[in-house]
Amino acid sequence: MLRGFQCREHSQPWVAALFDGTRFRCTGTLIHNRWVVTAAQCNTGRLSVRLGEHNLWHLDWSEQLTLSSRVIPHPYYNSSSSQNNIMLVKLLVPAILNRQVELLPLPRSCPRPDSTCVLSGWGTSIFQHLLHSDVLLCGNITVLPDAKCQVTHPNRITPNMICAGVVHGGTDSCQGDPGSPLVCQRELQGIASWGFEGCSRPNRTGVFVKVCNYIDWLRDNMKSG
Structure with a gap:
């Protein structure tokens, strides 16, 4: 995002932060208590998933941290054309829904x-x-x-x-x-x-x-x- 403004804290409670180890990789969206959807280009194997985040480096006790148990990139994803650039990420532990974490x-x-x-x-x-x-x-x-x-x-x-x-x-x-x-x-x-x-x-x-x-x-x- 360029020239965006800081979101009101937890105003986008479905947003997930996806990490490859300790490195921020991509953003995703919680659409089911066991599933996040993101771009297939984010596929690095096993991902760490943070829900209820606002500041990535500040703990405010709203966060839920888990790992992916499975990733399902679209079978016809083409990295050259970006066609079908979509992927499901299954959470190892289901999300607990509340004011900071919503579908x-x-x-x-x-x-x-x-x-x-x-x-x-x-x-x-x-x-x-x-x-x-x-x-x-x-x-x-x-x-x-x-x-x-x-x-x-x-x-x-x-x-x-x-x-x-x-x-x-x-x-x-x-x-x-x-x-x-x-x-x-x-x-x-x-x-x-x-x-x-x-x-x-x-x-x-x-x-x-x-x-x-x-x-x-x-x-x-x-x-x-």
């Missing part, structure tokens, strides 16, 4: 163009140094029409992707933000997938997994996993 519903329909949504994550806060933020950052961004998305990223957008951002520059998904949730009307509509060099520049928008196209895959794997 985010999957979408009942696909997002409408020009919808205003919230992007949150611990991604890059200082672009030049590619550092992640200690605290959870939020940003208000807009879903673009498919035609404008195609113009912004010619020959790269598939029907399983959506674009969102600030057309005139500003808050946007940025390097360091894979897996971050795009929340529209308290539903998970997007998973931050890929951006571009110089993100948050005018007419450069982030590209997200279009979650509404993966409902059956998510439910089938959570049921059988």
